[in-house]
Amino acid sequence: MCAAREEDVLQDLVGSDGAITEAANGVAARFGLGRVTHLSALPGAGGRNVLIETEEEPWVLRLGLSPATLGGVSSGLPTGLDVLRSERFFAAAVREKTALRSPWPYEIDDARDLIPVPYAIMPHLAGTTLGWAEDHDWGAVGTALAEAALELHRQSWPAAGNWDPATNDILPSENDPATRCRALVLDLIDRTAMTSEPLDSSSTEWLSERLVHLYAEPVKDACLVHGDFVIGNLRMAEVHRTWSVTGIFDFENARIGDPEEDLVVHMWWACYGRRPEAAVSFLRRYQRDGPVSTRIYGYVLASLLGNWEYGRRMNFLWYGDARTFLDWAGPLYDDFDRVVAAAVG
Structure with a gap:
């Protein structure tokens, strides 16, 4: 897979209408995720998260894009790979020091043969992400x-x-x-x-x-x-x-x-x-x-x-x-x- 611009990477990875791309199958094989059954882009301002559904369990692929496209602390890091490394550090700290569940294992791949930017693979956490317009207590x-x-x-x-x-x-x-x-x-x-x-x-x-x-x-x-x-x-x-x-x-x-x-x-x-x-x-x-x-x-x-x-x-x-x-x-x-x-x- 080749994308001319970083902002095109997610679109090329997911494919049209959620089509399962060669890159997605390659990622699944590399990390032993199981057979891919569906791909979808996850919401968020960054546009860098993909839900990979397999026959066994769902996973999230997170792209390590340029820190210049981010806000907050991460915008000051040298590279997109460093953003992922920082996240992995804190995901591990939450897992080790608290009773909360964080995405773990948090695996990083910087080979750039399947995807032209570094990326991370992690489990899709159980539960629901709420929206303010929804009716809840x-x-x-x-x-x-x-x-x-x-x-x-x-x-x-x-x-x-x-x-x-x-x-x-x-x-x-x-x-x-x-x-x-x-x-x-x-x-x-x-x-x-x-x-x-x-x-x-x-x-x-x-x-x-x-x-x-x-x-x-x-x-x-x-x-x-x-x-x-x-x-x-x-x-x-x-x-x-x-x-x-x-x-x-x-x-x-x-x-x-x-x-x-x-x-x-x-x-x-x-x-x-x-x-x-x-x-x-x-x-x-x-x-x-x-x-x-x-x-x-x-x-x-x-x-x-x-x-x-x-x-x-x-x-x-x-x-x-x-x-x-x-x-x-x-x-x-x-x-x-x-x-x-x-x-x-």
Whole structure:
């Protein structure tokens, strides 16, 4: 198989109308997956995941595309292969240090004879990935997510830091997570200036005024932070009206940091998806056994701005009629504030 551009690789791999391609059969033979019965592209902004259904069990093939096409921590890695290696490191850490299920084994192939980019093969986790438009008991879903987050954050690490491709380990950061977050916001402002929608002065001033929340109190513990802890990256199941998380995946933005960094993505997405009850129950349950401070008001700014920079850089039509970051993020920040008040009040 040969693709002229990286963005064509997934389309060529799946084939027209889910046709089983020679490359897919080759991957299945290489990793002993069994006879391929169906292929389909999985949803997601990155367009790099394929569901491979076999006679034995389903698998996911994940393409290691250029970090320039990604957002968050992974966008700073040298190569697409390193993105996959980083994910494998954190998938192994979740498996070894928590009771949560991550995609394992996580096998990587960089031969580039079957597919012209590196890729990973992993089991398709059991359960369902929910969507905000679906009709569920969203309060119960939020509680289940909080319990999974608490389990993810239970094991402390010696120091905050990012995965290092040279050592295949965590490189401790010279700064605490709050200071790193402030530096990230400033970097995102600079990167947004290179898109078609640079931040206007009102948006920049609005951000600056609220970053003071990052220094409400010192960060005490470092733990594994998923970096994009939201329903789209979780598998869930409902048994007797009780929800639980059956698996967690997509570790491309994982790092070791402040557990409170992991609270904000689900919360603002729940507001965006018009399911604030999922955010209220989430924060209410998490704070019973985990740390919650006003730092979350700083972390949510970084998450919102990271989404804005990535979406504008990739020309995704995510923001409706909003012409400035403040137009889009301001109402979500206000909704986030109302959720916090409801959960801690």
